[in-house]
Amino acid sequence: MKQLNKKWYSGMLHTEDWWSAWLGLFFFILGLLSIWGLDAVGWIAKPKTWEFSLLVNDFSWSQLLKTSSKTYHDLHPFMSLMLTYLIFLTLTTIGAYYQKLNVKRFIIGFTAVFFLTWASWIIGHEAHLSAVDAVVKNHNYYKELNLTWGLQLGGGASYMLALIIGLVIGNFFKKFAQKISEAAKPEWFIKTGIVLLGIKLGMMVLKSAGKTFELTLAGAAAAFVAYLLFWPIIYYIGRKFFKLNRSSAAVLSSGISICGVSASIATAGAIKAKPLIPIAVSTLILVFAMFELLILPPLYTNLAPNAPIVNGAAMGMTVKTDGADAAAGAILDELMISKHLKQTGEKWEEGWILSAAILTKVWIDIFIGIWSFVLAVVWIKNVENKEGKEKIPKSEIWFRFPKFVLAYLLVWVLYMLIMYAFPDIIHNAKIGGNIVQGSFRKLMFMLTFLSIGIITDFSKLKGMGRLALLYAIGLFVIIAPIAYVVAYLFHNGMMPVVAH
Amino acid sequence: MQIDLTLSFDQFKWICYHKKARFEADSLEDLDLQIKKYLSDTTNSKRVEARFLFDFDKFPTWMRQYMPHYFNKNIIYNL
Numbered sequence: 001m002k003q004l005n006k007k008w009y010s011g012m013l014h015t016e017d018w019w020s021a022w023l024g025l026f027f028f029i030l031g032l033l034s035i036w037g038l039d040a041v042g043w044i045a046k047p048k049t050w051e052f053s054l055l056v057n058d059f060s061w062s063q064l065l066k067t068s069s070k071t072y073h074d075l076h077p078f079m080s081l082m083l084t085y086l087i088f089l090t091l092t093t094i095g096a097y098y099q100k101l102n103v104k105r106f107i108i109g110f111t112a113v114f115f116l117t118w119a120s121w122i123i124g125h126e127a128h129l130s131a132v133d134a135v136v137k138n139h140n141y142y143k144e145l146n147l148t149w150g151l152q153l154g155g156g157a158s159y160m161l162a163l164i165i166g167l168v169i170g171n172f173f174k175k176f177a178q179k180i181s182e183a184a185k186p187e188w189f190i191k192t193g194i195v196l197l198g199i200k201l202g203m204m205v206l207k208s209a210g211k212t213f214e215l216t217l218a219g220a221a222a223a224f225v226a227y228l229l230f231w232p233i234i235y236y237i238g239r240k241f242f243k244l245n246r247s248s249a250a251v252l253s254s255g256i257s258i259c260g261v262s263a264s265i266a267t268a269g270a271i272k273a274k275p276l277i278p279i280a281v282s283t284l285i286l287v288f289a290m291f292e293l294l295i296l297p298p299l300y301t302n303l304a305p306n307a308p309i310v311n312g313a314a315m316g317m318t319v320k321t322d323g324a325d326a327a328a329g330a331i332l333d334e335l336m337i338s339k340h341l342k343q344t345g346e347k348w349e350e351g352w353i354l355s356a357a358i359l360t361k362v363w364i365d366i367f368i369g370i371w372s373f374v375l376a377v378v379w380i381k382n383v384e385n386k387e388g389k390e391k392i393p394k395s396e397i398w399f400r401f402p403k404f405v406l407a408y409l410l411v412w413v414l415y416m417l418i419m420y421a422f423p424d425i426i427h428n429a430k431i432g433g434n435i436v437q438g439s440f441r442k443l444m445f446m447l448t449f450l451s452i453g454i455i456t457d458f459s460k461l462k463g464m465g466r467l468a469l470l471y472a473i474g475l476f477v478i479i480a481p482i483a484y485v486v487a488y489l490f491h492n493g494m495m496p497v498v499a500h
Numbered sequence: 501m502q503i504d505l506t507l508s509f510d511q512f513k514w515i516c517y518h519k520k521a522r523f524e525a526d527s528l529e530d531l532d533l534q535i536k537k538y539l540s541d542t543t544n545s546k547r548v549e550a551r552f553l554f555d556f557d558k559f560p561t562w563m564r565q566y567m568p569h570y571f572n573k574n575i576i577y578n579l
Contacts, residue, residue: 002555006553392573
């Protein structure tokens with residue numbers, strides 16, 4: 001079936017990007033119903049901190065899971081999980097149908113991805129992995145459960161476990177990975193999660209408007225500066241030292257320096273490179289994104305434990321693809337909060353470090369369409385010498401614009417306006433809002449972690465030779481250090497709000 | 501006169517087609533030449549604006565979630 005972008009509304013029903021917006025907005029609206037006293041979201045299951053020996057001695061689902069709000073406290077925890085499964089399966093299957101995916105394969109795949117995700121999420125909440133020796137919300141689970149040892153990773157344990165399980169499936173159980181790959185959609189899941197993060201940003205404005213806007217503007221400025229530095233440097237090295245042709249150098253430069261796969265496809269389209277080039281480069285980007293995701297969060301946490309926002313912003317500019325960046329930001333968020341809590345007894349509010357990582361990435365996403373348009377015009381005039389004959393339709397900017405970003409900004413602004421215009425309803429609105437930006441968003445993030453592992457096959461690096469070498473040098477010698485310096489310049493001194 | 505064409509690819513070849521004709525070439529420049537010749541032979545118009553719409557369905561499924569658009573382009577042929 002043809003997939004043409006002809007009208008401005010083309011793709012509204014059949015692209016993952018638009019479906020992230022629809023799904024995110026739907027959950028947002030469900031959450032808002034709490035303003036009128038209707039809790040339409042509290043049924044979603046939520047993992048609890050549990051301890052292995054206690055569970056073995058006296059198994060009960062209520063040790064592992066609970067519903068997200070007290071409205072549904074009569075619902076059995078296992079039934080809450082099944083209800084969560086059915087609702088998410090139904091909504092994503094509707095999306096899969098309109099996206100022309102194979103619905104039967106999607107249902108099988110989603111079922112496997114969903115339950116593997118929850119298994120990772122629950123196991124990751126075992127106290128020896130997650131509990132931190134500090135008081136949080138009047139509880140110190142580490143002491144209350146009499147632990148003698150623990151990794152003290154906080155929520156990061158679940159994220160890393162999901163990632164590892166996904167990677168094991170993607171690299172050692174390839175037939176199974178193939179079977180469930182129809183539903184392993186990290187970009188769809190993470191973009192939906194990012195839309196829901198718009199609520200968190202709205203809440204952050206209420207708590208500290210100055211800090212939130214400072215974070216947003218610093219993210220834009222840093223992304224813009226980094227962007228202008230990365231691209232020409234990588235392009236020059238690719239041409240001069242690796243003897244790549246113009247098309248390959250341009251596509252690879254965008255892939256490494258901007259936003260991974262999206263940027264490489266957009267750039268290749270802009271310069272009308274043969275589609276084989278972005279396909280090869282994208283494979284490379286995905287594999288390297290996994291290295292970044294595994295290496296950078298623990299590295300930054302240990303090297304700069306007192307620069308949380310700088311670390312988050314640097315992550316946003318270094319880790320390619322929205323999925324891997326948000327995943328890395330989420331791991332960094334959890335690891336840094338746990339480390340700071342363990343060391344000082346003070347708990348940073350979650351979401352600030354993640355938002356720093358997302359905000360730089362979102363600005364980069366927005367720039368992609370504009371950059372591709374500029375590049376297309378430059379390419380026609382200076383490389384193809386076709387001035388006056390070929391025209392680039394301005395609609396190209398719109399077709400390449402990430403639509404989930406519109407939903408993210410819409411949710412953020414709407415939530416903020418509602419809160420400022422009607423202060424009397426803040427309490428009620430927060431009931432639904434907290435669950436949607438908490439349990440719903442985290443589930444989308446967890447699905448992303450597992451899915452991104454499933455679709456990453458390290459063996460695809462074979463035969464990439466020059467391109468892989470340039471990518472590795474570009475990323476770790478040029479991009480990561482420059483991104484950190486730029487992040488430091490624009491975010492130095494910014495700290496997350498302390499949780500109460 | 502305006503004409504809409506679908507653009508696609510197969511391994512190393514660019515493919516372009518509409519209801520009545522299909523073209524294949526190794527480069528977009530060669531494709532342009534073929535189309536220009538075809539239009540000269542089949543229309544009386546002196547100026548034809550061709551709108552090329554890329555069929556993204558030919559991209560691997562796993563890649564579509566990252567970016568749902570390759571490129572569209574318009575070319576004015578003065579015949």
